[in-house]
Amino acid sequence: MRSASVLSLALLGSAVTLSGAMAASAGCGKAVTLTSGVKKLTVKDKTRQYTLQLPANYDPTHPYRVVFGWHGANDNMDVTVKGSLVQPAGSFRYFGLQPLANDSAILVAPDALNKAWYNRNDEDYAFFDAMLAQLAGGLCVNEKQIFSLGFSHGGAFAKALSCKRASSLRGVIILDGGGPIDGSTGCSDDPIGALVVHGVNDGIQGGRATRDLYVKRNGCSTATNPKEPAVNSKAPHILTEYQGCKDGFPVWYIAFDGQHWMAPYDGGSGNNGEKTFTPAAAWKFITQFQ
Template structure:
């Protein structure tokens, strides 16, 4: 595609931020029975659990109306860890809820509406919605968990229906919060006697209609269990996925995957000498506007990448697993977090079926694909180790955007589609997040036919920032004057392979 055509198409695209009201995916409204709380539930009040021993009466499994008195947090149980899902650190009833952490999947959302059923609205004014999970690192012990819900979007019964499990055991099934308590009203569920044997307490929410939602949770220890801060992997130390040691069943090529009931796809390419005992680096490479996964995976198509996976496949030399996701409508609008959810679903599948080093997951892309990589850097900085952007801008939203992540950017001085100032803006965000020192990043002169790469100084250990400016237009594999090969893949690979 020529640059003018790409510019015209991109200019005509409505760029949507990845921060929308919950439930935007919609779903058929059906008649449904009242939710069945598997353990216990109650409309919340300001009597939310104190950090130690108070008991709260809640309803039991026997009733679908959540009205009978039953389980409570055991007397003497102590707070282990609490999370304000989708929001910053806050308190509720004297309990300190940490800023959103350990999430996989879902999209953050917030409301300013007053919340009934509680004197402390803050916890209930944020959420994650979609299909999502949390894995909280704790010691092997028994726990009780309090889940906090609110319906901040739907206004009719039957418009949202979802289920939740804790450590694989049902907590709620077919929950319709609006049917239980109405809109903008706090609703809590207590899950007692949860046994953890794998050093992680897992919460999983699955959608039946529209999107599952969660606003917070608090974990209490019944018998001395404690939160265990996960160690930061040492440089070069692998963090194997659960797929390590299992037989390889995923074959290279295009694969279909279900995401929130819809069909999406991606192209997988694994090393020729794949070993299920070796945790591999993973690179997810996103195509440009009106490009496709085939062009990224094969290279040499459309002029936007000369070699497979932006030239990184050959440089990786069978050390890395590569994925090329397929965008919707040949792009990455990421409407309602749809493309973040695709990314989450692909990661979940690969980590369970292949041997992935979870400490070395990267995103890369050109133009719209760079915009998608930026959205990942914003929303999944706790999952991805780093990103490499070629001619990027904020095109796919930036949900979050405060978590440090290793960052590489390359941009042309005379980019006629996405001005270099847009690339500098992304760079500056992550230089600040990574606590880099003020660093002079010189750029080559127009007409020089050259490039200059700058490694930012003073960044937090493990979170470098590299910026490469070149004399050129909107292109991912720019060549210096007189050179037959692009310098960009080598610089990007040097950045990625340092980890």
């Protein structure tokens, strides 16, 4: 087990590789049928929508990784697209990943029914399935590079997807997403890459429980009690990269001195899209899978 600040993320480990790591979808090589913007689907007799952001110079012969970004409760997809809960305005588009991706990924901002991921009758699972099918059929997608990222209630749903749709996902990123997966009966035992980010002043026991769920699931051999900054210490966040996990299925854990913030920063008191460490950590986590 190692601990470090995100400033030294570049020094942590090497790229994770798997055999057959590239899996081109049916949409590769076809004429483009989807463009950036709001898309609508009928799922379980309800109209659902999401915002799609394609690379500026999208190449239909290149399989792209895909990142789904799940907004929190009482919000909508526009919060994800515009980053409107974080200042300065526009600094946290698609959880701050859009500028870091540099046109190397397809970004998806799903919209919840009634502003929350209640998943009644598995309708949100079905929504994810329908979006992924539409993307894979109409675009060139690397089906071994699908990621799910969420904040708060969206983080809880991202966890649920990692339980129920493990075969479709390469990794999951949970930002202040609370405790273990709710209703996990029948949860897949398949390992999945995981990054858990949680504030020590935001019910940290829930973040630890989420972390430990993936530590166990991925068979990591190191202890589950890494260092964390003290509450109100204004100490830097601490990144732990677990060791001994199943090959190709890392578990990273970031504890920060703060509360329920989407874009925390060291020594800060809220969301700041220019100073936050979460986008760099999330993008580093995603791009280790080569």
